[in-house]
Amino acid sequence: MLLVARKNLFSERTRLAISVGGIALSVFMISLLLSLFRGWNEKVGGFVEEVQADIWIARDGTTDFLSAASILPLEEGSQGLSAIDAVDRFSPLIVRPMSVTKDGKKIDVQLVGYDPEPGIGGPLRIEEGKDVPGPGEVIVDEALSRRYGVEVGDTISGRAFDLKVVGKSSGGDFVAMQAIFVTLDQAQTMLQQEGFVTFFLLQLKDPDRRDQVAPILEALQPGVLAITSDDFAAATRERILGPVIPILTVILVLAFIVGLAVSGLTIYTATVEKAREYGILKAVGFTNRYLYRVVFEQSLVTGVLGFLLGVGLTLLAGPFAQDLVPQFVVFVRWQDVLGVAGVTLLMVLLAAYVPVRRLAAIDPVAVFKA
């Protein structure tokens, strides 16, 4: 680092602190919002992605997993799928958002009724208790347990049925609500929809052919939607998070502008205050390029310090916030950290642009005036 840049930067500690603070605040806001988005993204689509299904079958018009209004005939569907050579195994699944109560307290959940025999669509990972629920039993997601204090051995009620909690699983947290798993029969009884299911989950003999098989299935059975797991996860994410993205983008842009404004103003005022000294440097033989480097280095170091502070704050505050507010799911990805580093670099380059233009206009002859 150039001597002048280093001395100018660190001799004005207050200004440096303001500048670094501004960038850190901006980086903190950007990285926290990005991590929050990633966390939601992970949670909302994660279950669909992780379920061991190659293709999901639903009623045509179904948009996503969480608010699916799909109704498929169980018998007819099962018979049809059994006749398809490309299908290795399949399993019906009932999914319905609903409310349950525990000790009179209302809890929004995503009821998932699955067939324990093939086991497709059931709890992703058992963390505590039984692997499979029996009649009148339920396995709850651990996020639900944390948020509402539902423990193994407790009883929750829904649709006039009492369900005994026999296990806890993970991977069924959708941020706004969590999955509870019951058997398919239990779900049919509770929802009074015997003979009907929400989805069929298919495992193919050749999973690599899922993109080719899905349209064939749709052609064979008009009125159904056959969609690969990845596409269904993406559709679920888009459905739930799509409306949030424009708002998030606006906030990210505002955070960027805040960082740019604070760093730009502090770097500009520092340059203006030192205009005479830059004039002296010009007079005694330093080139414009050298002066530009001085300003860019100051800006860059400010940016690096602000970035480290901002990312550090995110890493510290993220888990803390998540403990306080369960919906505040933060997932920090190194790719996003790299992206924020790029944004910070852009910020400091822009912040240095105006001061650098001013440097070019400084007349060294002015330093002869007392």
Added chain:
Amino acid sequence: MPDSRVTLRLQNVTKVYGVGDAAVTALDSVDFSAQGGEVVMIMGPSGAGKTTFLTIAGALLRPTSGTVEIAGTDITRLQENDLPAVRREKVGFIFQSFNLLESLTALENVRLVMTDTTTRSATNRARELLNMLGLSHRLKSLPNQLSGGEKQRVAIARALANNPDLILADEPTANLDSARGQEVMHLLRQIALDLGQSVVIVSHDHRIREVTHRVLWLEDGRFRADVITARDPVCGQLVEVEAAPTASFNGRSYYFCAEQCLKLFEAGPQRYVEANEG
């Protein structure tokens, strides 16, 4: 004594600011040369073109016409991008208000401008220069911790950092008291003699005339050889007799830089006459 090397030569240099009716000629066909080891002082009234002369001689400003050579290099033929290197390598500047960088120590101010960027050798040379100028105890002091005389000595060390052929000094004693001013001037003279550098000084301070080899009078953009000068008894400034307000006292004529000094003199001439005679 000055040697035969010409370190600065201006030939037929004219500088005109503005165009048309607004044109002002700051330098008018000026010829000038300075030799190695020579200390030249340029005096003249305000607006005479002294600063323009200095900035053109220092490759900071291009003349409208004429040629300027610094240590044999015709800088009027150089591209704008080449001039900073000339200033840094061939010219040392000393300013009226010292112009040190406030966040840098004395040592760093000198080291900064060195073209030899090897940290150790640059630091050693800067230390040597400051030691030579009697500032060995002030190496790590910031400019705001130095006296005016010390600041100017740091500025001189900075001007000498790249062993330039030419040193240009703009009112180097203006912000110093009489004793410090004399000290700085003797230092510049000694440097010129010992190191063979030309020192061109622009100043109003008549007290430093005695340490220079030549004094030139610049007025209306031209050097004038036929100027008779006298010292203003009130402020001490050297003034051109022909154009100055005048007063007589005890049968002797006195000349003033301005009406204000004349009035002060007339209010109590005895005081100024005695002070000057004393």
